[in-house]
Amino acid sequence: MSLALYRKYRPSTFGEVIGQDHVTEPLSNALTSDSIHHAYLFSGPRGCGKTSSARIMARSLNCEKGPTPNPCGECQSCRDLVANGPGSIDVMELDAATHGLVDDARDLRDKAFFAPVQSRYKIYIIDEAHQLGPGAANALLKVVEEPPPHVLFIFATTEPDKLIATIRSRTHHYPFRLVPPAVLATHLEGVCKDEGVKVAKGVIPLVVRASGGSVRDALSVLGQLLAGAGKDGVTYEVATALLGFTDGALLDEAVDALAARDGATLFNTVNRVVESGHDPRRFTQDFLERLRDLIIVGASKDAAAQILHEYPEDQLERMKNQASLIGAATLIRSADIAADGLTQMRGATAPRLILELICARILLPGSDDQGLLARVERLENGIAITAPIAKPLVAEKSEPVVAKEKAAKEVSQPVTNTEVAPVPDKPPVKEPVAVKAATPTPKPSGPVDIAALRKFWPEVIENVKKQRRLTWSLLSASAQVLSVDDKAITIGIVNSGARDSFIRSESDVILRKAFAEVVGLDLKVECIVDPSVNSSTTTPERTVEDPSDEAQLSGAELLAKELGAQVIKKFSNDV
């Protein structure tokens, strides 16, 4: 069996220890200047190099040409103490975790006064030192208090505070840290290269995440992946599956759905997460981290690559788009909701249910300050389509030229965020305050624009489907929104038979509820026969992969209807 990676790549000099420069540099300096202390305490999280560094310290101290931070590697001591070497009779490793070390400590106390057999120092490395029992600690204390000049102690522990104070106060304390992701990633890439195994893009960041900054854990995870590598090396799919991470594609899908405020797709993604055997908690955690990263991308723009180096360039580009589509306030609010949900999930018996509630809360415009801000943000993003179209229907004193230009300019960019909401009297772009003041009512009562309402039709239909299939089947292929005013939404249905069924089955109540839930618009629903309804335009398929085209197209078509040929001409020029 091949040597485990974390053993194979164990460092033999301080120069080879990664991510602990704040510790290895002063230690190296102390060795160079021969200012050696008789007791050291190496503390820090597991797997970040404490024990390896203790062995390196012993090797550096006992090298024939030492003490030196660069042991010669040739003398007997160096060869004995090399990583995975046979070890030296003068360097003793004791594990306090095994049995509190009472007998060993007494033995140590008696033998410590004998000179080392063949080296400069007699070195005791005491691992898990916080587990020393009182008996062993007292026995050791005598030696640590008044050590013979040839004796040196290195205590290693994850919990320095639990080490008996009388010992701790006699040590020089060096705190080790978790290794930063970028440093660890570079190290792992080097290992893959040395091992001659091809590793797909995105795999190393997964390993880094799985390790939580512990080199030992990272190498052990990587070892498992390399061992299972096929002729194509380690693929991203195999890595996500093995490490239990959410496939990045699912996260992208969820984020795109959030950007498009596409509830159906978001819930469908949750369904796929569960169906494909992912843990809802894991997904929520990963989703939360993705939201955090999107906040960083949104805030740092082009500098994001330096902060989030785990993402390949194309992914960062995509995230930049997503961040600007969703907006900072919505991202922060969504992250808050996800973090809350994650706390609720601890010990919950139905994590999927909580995940779905998280999605629902994220989609629902909130009533708190952040929710309000998020609504304003979506309004501003969506205003490109809602404002100019609403104008002719609503306001007398609108400024058509400004509105048209604005519309033409905005529509030429992909716009996926729209929300039906009261349109302020004044041009909102000029006075965002007016938008803000107009939004707090949960159910819009002002005039509404038909184009935006039509855009929500597929979602409304989805909602209807969940409520009653009969209503859904009457509407799905043969109805469309004809008009809306402050009293009612009028629906056109293709023939009188369908219209009569609609009325008889009281489907208007169902549809009204759907509009209220999806759009936040609680209005009476009226139904008339409209033979012009064309099934191909009633329920356009909205897909996550390309939410912009459909919206853009219908936006353009509707612009033509409402504003006439002039705008269309300008629009096509701009495009």
Ligand SMILES: [Zn+2]
């Ligand atoms: Zn040597």
